Amino acid sequence: MTAHVLIIGGGLAGTSLAWRLHERGVPFLVVDRDEPLTSSKVAAGLITPITGMRLVLNWRLDTLYPEARAFYQQIEKKLGHSFYHETPIVSLLLDDQAVAQWQKRHQQPEVQPYLDAQTHEPLVNADVFANPLGGFQQRGAWLDTAAFLAASQRFFESTGRWQCAEFPLPESGGPIHWNGQTYKHSVYCIGWEAAKHPWFEWLPFRSGRGTVLQVQADTGGETRIINRGCWLLPRSDGTLRVGPTYEFHFDHPNQPAPEAVAGLETKLQALLKRPYKTIGSQTGVRPIIQHRQAVIGRHPVRPDIAFMNGLGSKGVLRAPWLSRQLIEHLLDGKPIEAELDLAGNF
Numbered sequence: 266m267t268a269h270v271l272i273i274g275g276g277l278a279g280t281s282l283a284w285r286l287h288e289r290g291v292p293f294l295v296v297d298r299d300e301p302l303t304s305s306k307v308a309a310g311l312i313t314p315i316t317g318m319r320l321v322l323n324w325r326l327d328t329l330y331p332e333a334r335a336f337y338q339q340i341e342k343k344l345g346h347s348f349y350h351e352t353p354i355v356s357l358l359l360d361d362q363a364v365a366q367w368q369k370r371h372q373q374p375e376v377q378p379y380l381d382a383q384t385h386e387p388l389v390n391a392d393v394f395a396n397p398l399g400g401f402q403q404r405g406a407w408l409d410t411a412a413f414l415a416a417s418q419r420f421f422e423s424t425g426r427w428q429c430a431e432f433p434l435p436e437s438g439g440p441i442h443w444n445g446q447t448y449k450h451s452v453y454c455i456g457w458e459a460a461k462h463p464w465f466e467w468l469p470f471r472s473g474r475g476t477v478l479q480v481q482a483d484t485g486g487e488t489r490i491i492n493r494g495c496w497l498l499p500r501s502d503g504t505l506r507v508g509p510t511y512e513f514h515f516d517h518p519n520q521p522a523p524e525a526v527a528g529l530e531t532k533l534q535a536l537l538k539r540p541y542k543t544i545g546s547q548t549g550v551r552p553i554i555q556h557r558q559a560v561i562g563r564h565p566v567r568p569d570i571a572f573m574n575g576l577g578s579k580g581v582l583r584a585p586w587l588s589r590q591l592i593e594h595l596l597d598g599k600p601i602e603a604e605l606d607l608a609g610n611f
């Protein structure tokens with residue numbers, strides 16, 4: 266069947282769009298250059314409902330979280346793979362300001378559905394984790410993004426809907442061609458590198474390089490995600506992922522500055538009382554567009570070119586809902602909200 270939609274980039278954005286088109290029975294092709302380290306592949310994949318210094322609910326959580334859960338669970342079922350894990354997140358308060366924030370927040374009705382009723386005292390094993398100020402346990406989840414992307418890629422390759430190749434981004438006008446075919450729609454899901462392309466460079470990108478460490482440590486069999494200054498994600502192989510760093514000025518996308526890694530290790534040492542050994546690290550660049558939760562829609566001058574980007578550090582939570590919004594726009598003409606629209610005011 267001839268493809269109508271060309272998706273350029275197969276990270277969380279492009280792969281979510283591919284699943285949305287698959288659901289609708291619309292033919293498409295994903296072209297992805299198959300890099301080993303991308304933002305989506307190195308991400309920890311956490312969904313943290315109550316987040317940030319101010320301990321607020323994630324943007325549009327009540328809508329996005331159930332949609333993300335249903336989306337990943339449906340794909341797990343279809344592919345016979347497990348990559349979406351509902352896991353409690355223990356948020357330990359970092360300083361007096363966090364304690365004061367939590368005193369205000371913890372009884373607010375909107376946070377109650379996300380607090381974990383299974384919480385017991387003590388919240389963490391005091392021999393393993395430093396917890397001078399207390400905290401709370403929330404109902405989080407994490408997506409094994411590398412496993413999700415690999416399984417999705419295999420499935421779409423088997424149906425002829427995925428191709429590993431570098432797509433030469435055209436600099437000027439004219440219809441989009443690939444392998445002798447002309448596409449009605451092409452959707453650019455190329456992550457932080459969109460900032461280098463003349464069609465998108467006017468967007469206020471402020472992408473952030475980030476590193477996750479892989480660590481060996483005896484945490485006494487802890488299986489929850491623990492967060493205090495940094496997070497620790499226990500993996501089934503007994504190692505931990507620890508992160509993240511944020512660097513807004515960088516040359517190489519996959520090599521962290523030593524001081525950024527040293528800063529992360531300092532936070533880890535403040536949380537983990539046991540000795541640990543760092544056995545690896547992975548670095549990628551989160552695509553961030555300033556003052557936006559994400560950007561989707563058609564290019565203001567080239568309406569045949571669409572875009573999904575700026576997922577920031579919340580791609581797992583946001584991609585399922587955003588991809589549906591964009592596909593409903595492209596296929597059904599549903600308007601895109603002004604605050605998300607590429608053709609809106611910047």
Ligand SMILES: Cc1cc2nc3c(=O)[nH]c(=O)nc-3n(C[C@H](O)[C@H](O)[C@H](O)COP(=O)(O)OP(=O)(O)OC[C@H]3O[C@@H](n4cnc5c(N)ncnc54)[C@H](O)[C@@H]3O)c2cc1C
Binds near residue numbers: 431550552580582
């Ligand atoms: C250290 C770190 C930790 C993170 N932790 C979390 C977390 O806990 N939770 C969470 O939700 N998010 C997290 N994120 C953020 C999340 O990874 C991003 O929101 C998401 O990956 C962005 O997806 P994307 O598809 O827009 O971009 P990308 O993942 O960058 O995908 C872009 C794709 O396009 C391809 N591409 C680019 N140009 C071309 C071309 N010309 N031709 C062909 N292919 C091309 C690239 O190879 C890549 O595969 C983290 C990110 C980092 C770096």
